[in-house]
Amino acid sequence: MSAPVPQRPLSVGDMEAILGVTRALAAPFDLTTMLGEVVGAAKQVLRAERGSVWLYDPAADELVLEVATGIRPVRVRSGIGLVGACAQSRQIINVPDCYADPRFDPSVDRSTGYRTRCMLTLPLVDHKEVLVGVMQVLNKSDGVFDAYDEALATALAAQCAVALQRVRMIDALIDGERMRHGLEMAREVQMSTLPTAMPSVPSYDVGAAFRPAELTGGDTYDVALQGDRLLVMMGDATGHGIAPALSVTQMQAMLRMAFRLGADLDTAFMQVNNRLAETLPDDRFITAFIGVLDPGTHELRFHSGGQGPILHYQAATGTWASHKPTSFPMGAMPLSSLRPAIAIRMLPGDILAVVSDGIFEYQDPQGEQFGEQRVRDVVHAHREKPTAELVALLMQSVEAFAGAAPQEDDMTAVLLKREPARPAQRVFERSFESIPALVAFSADAFAHLGIDIRLLPTVDLAVEELFTNMVKYGVGSDAGVIVGIAAIEGGVEVTLVDRDVEPFDITCAPAVDIHAPIEERRPGGLGLHLIRQMVDSIEYEYKEAERCSRTTLRLTVGGPA
């Protein structure tokens, strides 16, 4: 904007007035005071009766006049009227006779009773050429505004614009600070509701980790004993800023309350969903997993509102089950009926992994997501470690995968593991009479250890064959035979320890010709032949010093038999 050249030099008085204004404008830090200062300075320097400052709202492309505190501000679109025309053209508009100018709106005069004669309208543009607003001064006390006044006003306007812009920026900074502070507070509330310690549940190990994203995210989790049931919950609220942190906190509190009041899973899920549907804004919802474990029966029932996949590692088979949500996200809309909850049985060594989107969807610098398979791989690789360690390793794996890519969302993982059962072991008297007890022992061990029952007939056969061999050839030993059964991934491991005996490496026993004619067939060696056919592996180890042999065989579902 080029300032009109004054027709005469600035008078000393006017110069002093403008310098005085500049000094005054350096002081205020709030917008209301600053606006008052600017208008006061303009009236003084231009000897005008009234003045006003319209602030430019770039988002709406409107000019806003703060009339008085508590009254809704007047808004004018850019391009409309004298103020709008000035904002659009960024040129000073000097109207000596307002009622002769079609752009003038006399309605303000009519409502106030004031009569506007002449008016100077000038743009407030800061030193970066940003339009800050429009200043108007009315009714010069001794005539109309002339070119000298225009030059004076232009000099003044530049000062005002810079001062106003400074205040607006400070305001924005303060607002931002307030926002950040609010976010921090909401985050603190969100974090404070997380359990500080995991409840102790016999034969279970629960571990959880929560890693908040820097700016926004709405994850939470909860693991709590309610009576003899274990409540396991994870939620992830949508949205940005403070809202998600607050909504998940609210959901968690409501759920805890519902369960404390004795609600069952279905009721709790439905009630909390419906209450959230009432209170959450229409565009927001919470994906949530809510599970209840009965540690006595090892049944875990859960609902998942849009949270998934829910991963279940099944130790007996070494496989994963991946469960889809049972319902839409919580709070999305009211529920009048509910699909049945999913019920799973936690067998020894099983792990339930409830993991938030922030982990599944974490992208590396090339844009690839961490994904479900990597979660499975990490959990599987470290399944024998305590869950607290396992969950930390999962977070580390995500970090290592992500490299320099920033964390966009909260990351949460809750792992529930049923302790692997201790191997079954018993000593059996060296006699065929022990066979029924051996059979019962194996069946018990299978049930107790959660081993696939399909493997039992082969184990029965193998144990009997090895045991009867020991009975037949271990004559002279009074020591009982120690039989151990342990669950391994996808199968079973059986050990027989025979004490005070001579070595006899069954793995070196001669092969049986199963195609020989019947006259040449002998029953001897047939048992060992069968075992070798039907198990995955068999090992024999003899300790000379202790005169003790150990036979170990492994068998898995899908193995040779």
Next chain:
Amino acid sequence: MLVIDYGRDGAVVVAGRLDAAQAATAQAFLDGIQGSVTLDCAQLEYISSAGLGVLLKTQKRLLGAAGKLRLSGLKPHLRDVFVYSGFDQLFEIDPAQ
């Protein structure tokens, strides 16, 4: 537990577990049969090499006297044992009912 006895149609019915502990009982019974005999295995739950040995000895004796032992109703997991041991080649095995 093992139960072995004649059934209604002259077949020998064997039920339960034919293991090392029961082999002697089974052998004692089968030593008394003659000619061509069907062994009804529909209720046989288990057989180990000790049981196979009993059947082998019986088959050899019957074949020597122009008789034979035929098996019927073997459960699939027991049929596997016969296949792995080659005993499916020593006996005529009727499919399970």
